[in-house]
Amino acid sequence: MLDISASYTDLYQLTMAQVYFKTKPKSIAVFDYYFRHNPYGGGYTVFAGLENILEILENLHFTTDDITYLEKHNFEAEFLEYLRNFRFRGTITSVAEGDVVFPNRPILQVEGNIMEVQIIETVLLNILNFQTLIATKASRIRHSAGNKILIDMGLRRAHATGGYLAARAAAIGGVNSTSNVIAAEDFKLNASGTMAHSFIQSYKDELQAFRDFAKIRPKNCVLLVDTYNTLKSGLPNAITVAKEMEARGDRLLGVRLDSGDLAYLAKQTRKILDKSGLEYVKIVASNQLDEYVIKSLNEQKAPIDIYGVGTNLVTGKPDAALDGVYKLSEYNNDARIKLSENIIKVSLPSKKQVFRMLDDSGMFYGADVVGLASEENISQMLHPFDSNKSLNLQNFKQEALLQKVMQNGKRTIEEKTVAEIAKYTEARLALLPDEYKRFQNPHIYKIGLSANLKSERDRLVKEHKF
Numbered sequence: 001m002l003d004i005s006a007s008y009t010d011l012y013q014l015t016m017a018q019v020y021f022k023t024k025p026k027s028i029a030v031f032d033y034y035f036r037h038n039p040y041g042g043g044y045t046v047f048a049g050l051e052n053i054l055e056i057l058e059n060l061h062f063t064t065d066d067i068t069y070l071e072k073h074n075f076e077a078e079f080l081e082y083l084r085n086f087r088f089r090g091t092i093t094s095v096a097e098g099d100v101v102f103p104n105r106p107i108l109q110v111e112g113n114i115m116e117v118q119i120i121e122t123v124l125l126n127i128l129n130f131q132t133l134i135a136t137k138a139s140r141i142r143h144s145a146g147n148k149i150l151i152d153m154g155l156r157r158a159h160a161t162g163g164y165l166a167a168r169a170a171a172i173g174g175v176n177s178t179s180n181v182i183a184a185e186d187f188k189l190n191a192s193g194t195m196a197h198s199f200i201q202s203y204k205d206e207l208q209a210f211r212d213f214a215k216i217r218p219k220n221c222v223l224l225v226d227t228y229n230t231l232k233s234g235l236p237n238a239i240t241v242a243k244e245m246e247a248r249g250d251r252l253l254g255v256r257l258d259s260g261d262l263a264y265l266a267k268q269t270r271k272i273l274d275k276s277g278l279e280y281v282k283i284v285a286s287n288q289l290d291e292y293v294i295k296s297l298n299e300q301k302a303p304i305d306i307y308g309v310g311t312n313l314v315t316g317k318p319d320a321a322l323d324g325v326y327k328l329s330e331y332n333n334d335a336r337i338k339l340s341e342n343i344i345k346v347s348l349p350s351k352k353q354v355f356r357m358l359d360d361s362g363m364f365y366g367a368d369v370v371g372l373a374s375e376e377n378i379s380q381m382l383h384p385f386d387s388n389k390s391l392n393l394q395n396f397k398q399e400a401l402l403q404k405v406m407q408n409g410k411r412t413i414e415e416k417t418v419a420e421i422a423k424y425t426e427a428r429l430a431l432l433p434d435e436y437k438r439f440q441n442p443h444i445y446k447i448g449l450s451a452n453l454k455s456e457r458d459r460l461v462k463e464h465k466f
């Protein structure tokens with residue numbers, strides 16, 4: 001599906017790999033994938049892209065053309081021969097795709113030969129950061145839209161081919177269908193659409209444009225009513241056509257509003273449609289929508305049934321990217337750390353497990369605890385930086401979030417469809433209390449460390465301090 005070769009990487013991964021090849025070709029490294037901030041100033045993030053990563057890694061190799069190209073970059077023959085036979089044979093533990101996740105705790109861990117885990121860094125970050133950003137945006141839009149239908153219309157404004165994976169991620173976050181044909185085909189999404197202004201402009205007469213469309217495409221027919229004047233021309237013409245469709249035994253699905261005051265126009269449109277006996281005709285709205293405009297339209301009680309969302313969804317506006325990183329946490333069974341002036345940026349060493357605390361009713365309690373991978377049930381969580389703060393965990397049910405998804409380069413979990421992942425996201429978001437979902441000043445989901453992990457981190461900090 002995703003035709004990605006192993007040279008979908010940064011050059012420095014290959015130059016570092018060549019040095020590893022010469023100096024320590026059998027070394028084993030562990031890397032953690034995590035991000036530092038929830039996007040959009042929000043209180044949570046939806047993890048997306050894992051299925052793509054598993055598929056890519058199972059098939060990853062350098063093509064003959066890749067090797068020919070790399071020959072020009074001063075890579076020596078022996079290393080090029082290694083690349084010719086390159087396969088990813090590592091092991092991955094990960095949070096389930098679609099789960100709700102939070103900053104500064106591992107989402108995914110990769111363990112394997114140092115050259116392999118280094119070379120895959122770029123594609124892993126590229127796929128996971130983007131889809132996680134878009135799935136989170138989609139879930140925020142879904143949160144505002146309640147149970148209204150959402151259509152992704154963003155491909156034309158997406159960052160080139162990013163629109164393809166954006167449609168997938170949008171579905172995970174709760175978008176019902178997409179205008180993107182290839183994404184719908186490949187990811188088994190619902191495809192849907194209306195019509196463009198150009199279609200109506202190509203006729204002298206708006207009514208004739210509607211008539212032709214409704215006759216030839218009567219199923220799921222939505223007429224775009226704002227080309228000339230929504231209330232004086234588009235809507236009356238749509239009503240005429242809806243009546244003609246009724247006479248033929250068809251039903252107009254809806255009208256689309258794409259400019260002007262969408263609340264005012266939707267209210268007027270609903271009133272006029274209902275007066276004409278067309279209560280079943282739905283109102284679709286589009287035009288630079290995002291979670292805030294949709295929230296406002298709902299507060300204004302705009303009778304809109306379907307929202308078409310493009311630019312803001314597929315570009316993850318206003319955040320350009322998720323700040324996900326990939327950091328070395330263990331080398332040949334030896335814990336490693338990356339220091340920083342900024343204490344929150346100090347990495348967590350060793351192979352780890354993340355435990356989510358559940359309250360008595362099974363809802364997320366509001367804290368994840370990070371421990372060593374060997375730990376099973378953590379009795380006490382310690383504040384990462386404030387030694388006076390801790391919490392007894394004896395009474396919490398704990399869920400281990402990181403599960404093995406790939407071993408020796410082969411996936412160990414069953415493939416999941418996008419629809420299944422979207423369902424999982426919905427179920428997991430239902431366990432997250434509303435305080436974390438509000439757009440302004442959301443609650444901060446806590447992170448705690450086990451005593452063992454904290455002492456390991458503090459030991460390494462001391463060891464490397466100048």
Ligand SMILES: Nc1ncnc2c1ncn2[C@@H]1O[C@H](COP(=O)(O)OP(=O)(O)OP(=O)(O)O)[C@@H](O)[C@H]1O
Pocket residue numbers: 258259260261262263264286287288289293296297300
């Ligand atoms: N009632 C409303 N409440 C809040 N926001 C709205 C309402 N109606 C429309 N909007 C939003 O306000 C913005 C208006 O954009 P813009 O000024 O481009 O409007 P326009 O009338 O559609 O212009 P154009 O004809 O050039 O498309 C859009 O993001 C739109 O979704």
Ligand SMILES: O=P(O)(O)OC[C@H]1O[C@H](OP(=O)(O)OP(=O)(O)O)[C@H](O)[C@@H]1O
Pocket residue numbers: 153154156157195196197198258286287288289308309310311312
């Ligand atoms: O506003 P967005 O959230 O990005 O949603 C997609 C927009 O793309 C289309 O406009 P465009 O002008 O490209 O084509 P059109 O002539 O079909 O309206 C559509 O009518 C929406 O307004």
Ligand SMILES: O=C(O)c1cccnc1
Pocket residue numbers: 153154156179192193194195196308310
């Ligand atoms: O189907 C639509 O209405 C549509 C599709 C893409 C972009 N704008 C609108």
